[in-house]
Amino acid sequence: MDESQEEFAIRVRDLVVGFGRQTVLDHLSLDVRRGEILGLVGASGGGKSVLMRTIIGLIPRQGGSIDVMGQPIGGRKEGAAMTWGILFQQGALFSSLTVRQNVQFPLRENLVLSQELMDEIAIAKLEMVGLRAQDADKYPSELSGGMTKRVALARALALDPPILFLDEPTSGLDPIAAGDFDALIGTLQKTLGLTVFMVTHDLASLTTVCDRVAALADGKIVAIGPMRELLQSEHPWVRAYFHGKRSQMLQHEMR
Numbered sequence: 210m211d212e213s214q215e216e217f218a219i220r221v222r223d224l225v226v227g228f229g230r231q232t233v234l235d236h237l238s239l240d241v242r243r244g245e246i247l248g249l250v251g252a253s254g255g256g257k258s259v260l261m262r263t264i265i266g267l268i269p270r271q272g273g274s275i276d277v278m279g280q281p282i283g284g285r286k287e288g289a290a291m292t293w294g295i296l297f298q299q300g301a302l303f304s305s306l307t308v309r310q311n312v313q314f315p316l317r318e319n320l321v322l323s324q325e326l327m328d329e330i331a332i333a334k335l336e337m338v339g340l341r342a343q344d345a346d347k348y349p350s351e352l353s354g355g356m357t358k359r360v361a362l363a364r365a366l367a368l369d370p371p372i373l374f375l376d377e378p379t380s381g382l383d384p385i386a387a388g389d390f391d392a393l394i395g396t397l398q399k400t401l402g403l404t405v406f407m408v409t410h411d412l413a414s415l416t417t418v419c420d421r422v423a424a425l426a427d428g429k430i431v432a433i434g435p436m437r438e439l440l441q442s443e444h445p446w447v448r449a450y451f452h453g454k455r456s457q458m459l460q461h462e463m464r
């Protein structure tokens with residue numbers, strides 16, 4: 210492996226993605242460093258979820274290249290589940306499966322393990338995300354919003370992937386639950402050495418848990434760096450996002 214492959218978990222170059230006559234991503238380039246938590250902000254409908262889904266191969270691209278852990282992505286499905294875990298924006302659990310069965314789902318799909326071992330893994334993963342063994346036999350309808358996110362996270366991490374994709378993981382949670390979830394992501398990133406790619410609108414998440422923040426506008430990454438650098442950005446959309454009336458009000462209240 211050369212140096213660049215070791216440094217970057219994800220490298221996106223000149224990515225073009227569209228639907229019909231609509232171009233969503235327009236020659237977008239982005240590097241995600243190994244071991245970092247990268248936050249992604251952008252207008253609603255701007256293409257954040259499309260970018261994530263294209264990186265993991267769910268949406269075809271019209272142009273450009275994507276490397277993940279030094280390997281080009283191109284219709285190659287084998288090993289994908291071993292490389293990344295995903296918390297989708299509409300990250301539903303399977304409602305007819307228990308918490309335990311949800312967490313075991315990727316294990317069943319990808320490995321041949323004894324029931325005993327799968328049970329051990331499920332409990333260990335649930336404890337890792339701050340849930341208790343007693344929660345394992347609950348059904349998704351019996352969980353709170355915060356617990357649901359944690360189960361989805363345990364499922365995403367079931368196969369110990371080095372990369373974690375999160376699409377608005379704290380939306381819909383109250384500020385305390387959201388803060389707890391951010392802290393959990395920070396802890397997991399440190400203890401497991403995860404690379405985390407997180408789409409979020411949550412200013413608190415961007416400020417407290419992200420190493421760097423990337424801004425998506427007009428189909429491109431228009432600014433990327435630590436939050437304090439983004440706050441200095443001259444790009445009109447980035448300025449409007451962080452210094453517009455609404456975020457000013459929030460930042461004022463945060464002081």
Ligand SMILES: Nc1ncnc2c1ncn2[C@@H]1O[C@H](COP(=O)(O)OP(=O)(O)OP(=O)(O)O)[C@@H](O)[C@H]1O
Nearest residue numbers: 228231233251252253254255256257258259260298
């Ligand atoms: N499968 C699809 N087929 C057609 N158009 C799509 C598809 N997926 C996304 N789009 C379009 O791509 C654009 C970007 O959508 P995307 O979901 O990436 O936005 P987003 O930045 O994640 O927004 P939000 O912050 O609201 O989640 C939208 O115009 C959307 O309608």
Ligand SMILES: [Mg+2]
Nearest residue numbers: 257258298376
């Ligand atoms: Mg989205």
